[in-house]
Structure formats: C-alpha cells, structure tokens
Amino acid sequence: MQKQAMAVVRFGSDTAGFTANGIHFDVPAGTAHFMEHKMFDNNGENAMETFAKLSADVNAYTAFDQTAYYFNCTDNFYESLAELVKMISTPNFTKQGIESERKIISAEIDMYKDDAPWQAYFGLLGTMFPAHPIKNEITGSKEDIEKITEEILYLCYNNYYTPSNIAFIAAGDIDEDRTAEIIERGLSLPKDTGSCKDIIKDYGTGEKLVHKNMDIKMPFFYIGSRLKDTVLTAQELVKNRIMLECTAGECSPFYQELIDKEIVETPLGFDVIMGRDYGAKFVFGEAKEPERVLERFLKNRKGGLLNIEAAAKKQRSAIIMQTESISGICGVLADCFAKDIEFLDILKNYDTIDTGRFFDTDEDDVYMSIVGGRK
Amino acid sequence: MKLIRDRVNLYVEQNDKFKGFYLCICLHQPLKEETVTKNRLLSLVLGCACEKYKTQTSLNTALAECDGAQLRIESVKKGDRIILQLLIAAPKGSEEEQFRLLSEVVNKPYLKADDFAVSRKKHLKNLIENKIADKKHYALDRCIELMFEKTGFGIDGDGILGDLCGIKDLYGYYRSLFENSKIDVFVLGNMSPERAEELFNKYFPEMKSIEIKSGKAAASEYKKVIERTEGDRAKLCIGVDMGEGSRFEKMVFNEFFGVGGSSRLFEKVREENGLCYYISSTFYSLYNAMFIQAGIDEKDLEKTIGIISKQLEIPPTEEEIKRAKRSAADSLRIIEDYPTALMDFYLTQGIFEDGVSVEEAIEKIEQVEKITLRPKISVVYLLGGEKIDG
Numbered sequence A: 001m002q003k004q005a006m007a008v009v010r011f012g013s014d015t016a017g018f019t020a021n022g023i024h025f026d027v028p029a030g031t032a033h034f035m036e037h038k039m040f041d042n043n044g045e046n047a048m049e050t051f052a053k054l055s056a057d058v059n060a061y062t063a064f065d066q067t068a069y070y071f072n073c074t075d076n077f078y079e080s081l082a083e084l085v086k087m088i089s090t091p092n093f094t095k096q097g098i099e100s101e102r103k104i105i106s107a108e109i110d111m112y113k114d115d116a117p118w119q120a121y122f123g124l125l126g127t128m129f130p131a132h133p134i135k136n137e138i139t140g141s142k143e144d145i146e147k148i149t150e151e152i153l154y155l156c157y158n159n160y161y162t163p164s165n166i167a168f169i170a171a172g173d174i175d176e177d178r179t180a181e182i183i184e185r186g187l188s189l190p191k192d193t194g195s196c197k198d199i200i201k202d203y204g205t206g207e208k209l210v211h212k213n214m215d216i217k218m219p220f221f222y223i224g225s226r227l228k229d230t231v232l233t234a235q236e237l238v239k240n241r242i243m244l245e246c247t248a249g250e251c252s253p254f255y256q257e258l259i260d261k262e263i264v265e266t267p268l269g270f271d272v273i274m275g276r277d278y279g280a281k282f283v284f285g286e287a288k289e290p291e292r293v294l295e296r297f298l299k300n301r302k303g304g305l306l307n308i309e310a311a312a313k314k315q316r317s318a319i320i321m322q323t324e325s326i327s328g329i330c331g332v333l334a335d336c337f338a339k340d341i342e343f344l345d346i347l348k349n350y351d352t353i354d355t356g357r358f359f360d361t362d363e364d365d366v367y368m369s370i371v372g373g374r375k
Numbered sequence B: 001m002k003l004i005r006d007r008v009n010l011y012v013e014q015n016d017k018f019k020g021f022y023l024c025i026c027l028h029q030p031l032k033e034e035t036v037t038k039n040r041l042l043s044l045v046l047g048c049a050c051e052k053y054k055t056q057t058s059l060n061t062a063l064a065e066c067d068g069a070q071l072r073i074e075s076v077k078k079g080d081r082i083i084l085q086l087l088i089a090a091p092k093g094s095e096e097e098q099f100r101l102l103s104e105v106v107n108k109p110y111l112k113a114d115d116f117a118v119s120r121k122k123h124l125k126n127l128i129e130n131k132i133a134d135k136k137h138y139a140l141d142r143c144i145e146l147m148f149e150k151t152g153f154g155i156d157g158d159g160i161l162g163d164l165c166g167i168k169d170l171y172g173y174y175r176s177l178f179e180n181s182k183i184d185v186f187v188l189g190n191m192s193p194e195r196a197e198e199l200f201n202k203y204f205p206e207m208k209s210i211e212i213k214s215g216k217a218a219a220s221e222y223k224k225v226i227e228r229t230e231g232d233r234a235k236l237c238i239g240v241d242m243g244e245g246s247r248f249e250k251m252v253f254n255e256f257f258g259v260g261g262s263s264r265l266f267e268k269v270r271e272e273n274g275l276c277y278y279i280s281s282t283f284y285s286l287y288n289a290m291f292i293q294a295g296i297d298e299k300d301l302e303k304t305i306g307i308i309s310k311q312l313e314i315p316p317t318e319e320e321i322k323r324a325k326r327s328a329a330d331s332l333r334i335i336e337d338y339p340t341a342l343m344d345f346y347l348t349q350g351i352f353e354d355g356v357s358v359e360e361a362i363e364k365i366e367q368v369e370k371i372t373l374r375p376k377i378s379v380v381y382l383l384g385g386e387k388i389d390g
Helices: A031-038 A047-053 A077-089 A095-113 A116-128 A142-146 A150-160 A176-186 A234-248 A253-260 A290-300 A308-322 A326-339 A343-351 B033-045 B056-065 B095-107 B115-129 B135-147 B170-180 B193-203 B247-258 B264-272 B298-313 B318-335 B339-349 B358-366
Strands: A003-009 A017-020 A023-026 A057-062 A067-073 A166-171 A209-212 A220-226 A269-274 A279-286 A366-371 B002-005 B009-014 B020-030 B070-078 B081-091 B182-189 B223-228 B234-241 B276-284 B289-296 B376-384
Touching: A003 A077, A003 A326, A031 A057, A031 A067, A031 A095, A031 A150, A047 A057, A047 A077, A047 B318, A057 A077, A067 A077, A067 A326, A077 A166, A077 A176, A095 A116, A095 A142, A095 A150, A095 B276, A095 B289, A116 A209, A116 A220, A116 A279, A116 A366, A166 A176, A166 A326, A220 A290, A234 A253, A234 A269, A234 A279, A234 A308, A234 A343, A253 A290, A253 B056, A290 A366, A308 A326, A308 A343, A308 B056, A308 B081, A326 A343, B002 B193, B009 B193, B009 B339, B020 B095, B020 B170, B020 B339, B033 B070, B033 B081, B033 B115, B033 B170, B056 B070, B056 B095, B070 B095, B081 B095, B081 B339, B095 B193, B135 B223, B135 B234, B135 B289, B135 B376, B182 B193, B182 B339, B234 B298, B247 B264, B247 B276, B247 B289, B247 B318, B247 B358, B264 B276, B264 B289, B264 B298, B289 B298, B298 B376, B318 B339, B318 B358, B339 B358
Parallel strands: A209 A366, B009 B182, B223 B376
Antiparallel strands: A003 A067, A003 A166, A017 A023, A057 A067, A220 A279, A220 A366, A269 A279, B002 B009, B020 B081, B020 B182, B070 B081, B234 B289, B234 B376, B276 B289
C-alpha cells in the first residue's frame, strides 16, 4: 500500500516582503519556487537520487501560500521520512548551484509560455491585483530570478523554514508514534523569528479586459471577481464554492444558456483562492467568442438559486473524492495548514450551509482575461 | 479483483477502504477509420441527456442529487482498439442509485433527437482542430501515428475531421455496438461480487459481450519528422521499438531509463547537460514501444538525440536493475490504492492473451534477472517553433 509523507511550509509566491526584528526585507518574485528547487541539493547529491536508493519517489511544488515537499513509497517509509526531515533541515545554497538552477528554471518559465490556461490565469491575476504579489507567476519571470542570490535564499529559509511555519503530514498504513519520533529526532530548523509577512491591502486596479495572442483555435478565458474584506475561514471558502457551483456549475441556468446558445461547448471550471490578504473567485473555460460569455455572466452572476442543496452535494462529493488517494489526502491537508483552517470544518460547513447569506458578496468588479483567438 | 465471466466480463473489487463507489462499462471495438469518429461523437452525446432526463440540466441535477455523482464518458484508444468508457462515481452510500442512473444513460439514450448530435459535432470539430493546443500530448499522438502508420495502432483515436459531416444514424451505430463489442464492467467499492452481479443483472439484463482479437504492433523503419507551430520551446517525442522480450523486462528497462529524477534521461539530458526542463519515458505495452518526451531548444535536437541513443546502447548495471525492479513493483502496488488506475490496469491486461493480475505482474517484475533487450529508435518527432535560433 502506498504511503506518503509531506513537509509543508507556509512560504509561497504571495510573499513579496517581510519584517523581522524591526527590519524590512524585500523578496524577489519566484523566490519560494527557486528555494523549492534548491532544497533538492543534498550536499552534492540530488535528493531524487537519495530517495531513489530507498525506492521512494520525491517531489515538491510551490503554490501561492505554501511550498510542499513529499515522497511516495511502499517500503522504507521511516528511512525516507528521515531523509525528508534532513532535506528540510539542511539547506545548501551555493553561488554555483544557484547559477545552474537558473538555467533549468528559465526553461520551466518558457514551458509555461505555451500553456494557454496558465497564461489566461496569470493574465487575469495581473489585471485584478496589479499592486499585489498574488499577480506574480509562481516561478517569477526571467528578470525576477536574476535577482535571487544565496543571501536571499538563506534569509527566507531562516525566517520561514521555522517550526511554527512547517507541518508534517503523513498518510497510509504507518505507526504514528514512530513517525513523530523520527521527525522530532531529526528536525533541526532555525528558531522562529516572529517575522511578519507584508500584508498588502491595496489590490490596485487594472484593465477590465486583457488579451494575449496565441496560436490556438479555441480561446481560453478566465472571468474573475475579487473578494474584498473577506476573512479566510472554512465557512467563507465553502460559501464561495457553493455560490460558484450555483452560478456556473453544470446545473446552473447560466451554463445551460451558454450551451443552448452554443457559446461554450464544455463545462466551465471554477475556483476560489483565498489568502490572508487576498481573495478571488474565477470561472474559466474555452469559447470561440469569450466576450459573449462575459456578457451572459454579468446578467447571471447572482446565480441561479435553483438547487442549493444539490450544489452543496456536488461540492462536498468533489472534496471527498479528492481524498480517495493518499496523495489527495496530503494535498488537501497541506492546503488547510497553509490557510490555517481545519479540514473537518470544511466538511461540516457543507452540511450546515446557511442558504440565506449566499449571494451577499459584492461582485461589482468583474475582470476578464483571454488568451488566443483575436483577429 | 474478482472476475466473473458470464454475459460480460464483470470485474469486482470489494474494498471498504475506498471512499467512493465506481461503476464503469467499457465497450471495446477494433480501431477502424470508418468508426473511430462515430465512437468519439457518441462519447460526447451520451452524457447530454437520456429518455428520462431529457435536458442536460435535468440529467446533471439527477447526478448532483445522487450524492454529487460524476458521470464521465470517454472514447479511449488502447493499442488497436477504441473503447467507449461510461463511468459513474460518487461517495459511497448511493450504490444502487448509481446503477440506476447509469442504466438510464446506457439503456435509454436520447440519441434519436438530433439536437445534441448537431451541437456535439461542432464541438468535436473544434476539439480535433484544436488538438495542437496541448503540444506535449499532440507530439505523442503524432509520434504514435508515424510509428504505426496504416495499421489500427496508428489511427488517430480522436476522430477524423472529414468524416464528421457524414455521420448519420448515431442511434443505429450505438445499438450495433452492443451486438459487436467486447464488454468489460467494473464495480469498485464496498460491494460484494454477488450483490454487484445481482444489480448488474437487474439494471443491464440484455448486455452481452463478444470476443475480439488484437493485432501485433509493428513499428516503422527509422524516420525523423519535424513539424512547426507557434511557441518558443520545441516538444520532442521519440518512439522506441522495444523489440523481442517480455513486457515485464521492458517495464523494468523503462523504469531506470526514464522514470523519475534519478533516471538516466533525467541525469544525463537535464542535470548534466541542462538541455530540458522535463524529460521522461513511458512504456506502452500494447504498442511494444517506449516513448521519450522532452521540451528542448530546437538547436539542441541532434545533441539530445545523440545522448539518448548512446544511453539506449549502454546496458543497465546491476544496481540500476535492482532499483528499477523495486520501483516498477512499487508503481504496481500503488495501483491498488487508486480505483480508476486499478480499472485501467485490468482493462489493459484483458487485451493481452496472457493478461495478469496485479500480484502476478509484481511477481513477474521480481523475476526479471537481466535485461537483454535491443531497443531501437523508430521515430523522432519534433514539434518545433516558427523560428530557429542559432
């Protein structure tokens, strides 16, 4: 049976600066992701090699509010866990290592340039949040990563890879006590510095409609609206997800109209992002004439209100099915840690939804980003 | 996984560790140019409505009310077969309702009305025309087509644009599928085989499978093809003919050669030479081929091919084989934790005459002692950008 352990750090692309001991530090865009790559440098040996010798498969990802390092295995779980703990505890940032990593990350940045949904997504964030770091691509740009140095990586490591910012998550047929003991024994992190991430209240305001050319037949679009003065709680997350299901889900009058009028051909996707100083809701998909989707959205955005219970069931089912796999469980729990909310609170909120308050959110600013298809 | 061979092949995995319940019906057909487009169109039309739920909204609402069930209908290419898969999945607790809902869609489709077929034809046209948007996937598909030209293995499973307009009587074709298909049914979740069989007989009383045979994949002679599209980074796909030998030996080979960050490809092409961000290989047993995929700069094409060719010739070390066996066996063990991966494993194994269970596959991997394969590059396919630097 599969087992997975994950170390999740509350440090992601949404940190543009922080204050520690009364001094303010700027963090170049792409730093969290760059650090994720460099943590694999295990004093000369690539960590992938170290884990492969134990038959474990190690990987990592960076998101807006977190960096997660994890491995999957069927055997040697405890030995691999000890390696994961060591990996998080022993940074090895060298000038030479940073130079060679720039080349690899540069290729990664190029790869995303071809990715229409990714480009549409960050096009939208760029115009919705021009004054906020959430607009930055996770990797940063090629110019951004030129600014990253050993000193910056050590500075961020010492302030963020600290006990209060890191959680270990493990799933599978494992012994809890032994797991905890290995973590406690091996973990050697910098002390908490009480560093405070910059809180940026001002989102800025960009163009309502942005467009990027790309040679694709079917343009990709994102429509978004910003959540203002929202406090990040399980209830708010659930509320917004259900609201989106009602607005744009497959049972919504909005989606039905888009299908009937042949404006879209496939179900729309939707998502909510929430952090301590930002929040937004999105609807996305593909359409020959995306502006027509926006036009219908503006008329329908208060939602269909036709079957909130069914919408809640759909969303609840989606989250339960997400935890079908070991890696799904770890991913969901990592996200909860990054946001400081309880997973069970999320589930509970689906059962106790307050239908009366669903459509209160102020949605007067709606933005759209389109990739591809302009004459 | 228990297999009950009766009217159909009914596979049942009774396991209370799954949080969901999964029911999937798979109709196998030989992959032919004349039917591939109809099959794909069906996969798009069947989920729109059925006789009981005549609009998409009413069908979607019925699914949402069934504990938020998801219905996924796909036309999947596997070797020289095309398989229409109809899957319904939901958190456990509404198992019989899932059987009932899927039976409404499968047994009483709403195909006589043309409205959905017309709009879905337009949709399919766009999907086929826009395939190139996913460049990595497109490069793999083109490589497979070039490697197995003029056989079922080389037919594009996504459908043929020119055939779309001429499709008539989709309902007639759908009915004929039930006379001419090999049918596998999968039930995974906390349900006994007896109960699964009882519900299958209740909701699908007329379904009956026939046997169909697959051919042997024969790779083409060496060729290099470069095509162009917009974009900075080229997508490379190399099709490697794995030649003679057991498929388990080939799985082990693929594992040390191109799976994960400690593989030869990753070490030599990415880490030592910095030629790409991603590179990996996948062994497709039904095609007897390994496909290597990488995102590279076009100017580095020859250098990349050179490194890969050299690595293909260097025999694996004992340590490489030992590690590859372990990780190949681990990937098989993990399959049992993922219901849809488990289904896919048995669906594929059912195509081989000597199909095996997960346990047997692990045993066969563990029995691999040495690797004597002679893999040979058959196709180098590059989807390049418009301009070449340097």
